[in-house]
Amino acid sequence: AEPGELAGRHVLITAGGTREPLDPVRYLGNKSSGKQGVALAEAALAAGAQVTLIHAPLDVAPPATARLQPIETALELRAATLAAAATADVIIMAAAVADFRPATISTGKIKKRDHGEDPVITLVRNPDILVELVAHRSAQNQQQLIVGFAAETGDDEADARTYAQAKLRRKGCDLLVVNEVGPGESGSERVFGQDNNHVEILSLDGSSPVQSAGSKRQVADVVVHLIAQKLGKNSQ
């Protein structure tokens, strides 16, 4: 990113993996560290933006100059994000949102019974926040740029790209940042918690995909620069 290229812009970023409670002491979670989302917040701040960071628990410290809003569950993330979206010029959905949550939250700790039946956890779907953000893009803010993330695996690279293109169209966001997880590699080991990332950024407007590899901050700078370019074009 370049200094000042997002001056005067409000950028809303979500980061981290949501936690879906089962009982007062247990939750279903995922391996997201929040590092890529925090790097995006740092890159957007460096580019002069005002940043709201809505975040699930993180493995790294978020930047102190962002407006921080901690949340835990997907439903909390949804409420906070839809509220903050009203004034955002850019929304970056880097959070790993749980697709499902336990249908009920036990008020007491679920007990281990030596002779009873094994407990069964029933899951219900969480709303797709990214799809809602695209649907709710307000009439007075048609210029709002919405960015999604995806970690794709495929039998081969071409397969993964076709799948990612389909996801971009299905979600309707302007940009989709695709983590490249190749075949035969331990995908979750490669993406989650690491300090480096390798992405391909797909555009709904049909412009050529942009590749970026390096530290999560370097990748964030490329994403932020591309966002600034798209905003510039839209306002012409």
Ligand code: C5P
């Ligand atoms: O469909 P998939 O989970 O791969 O899509 C990932 C993108 O969608 C990410 O940007 C993620 O933040 C967002 N997402 C969401 N709400 C969900 C699930 C994913 O906004 N319930």
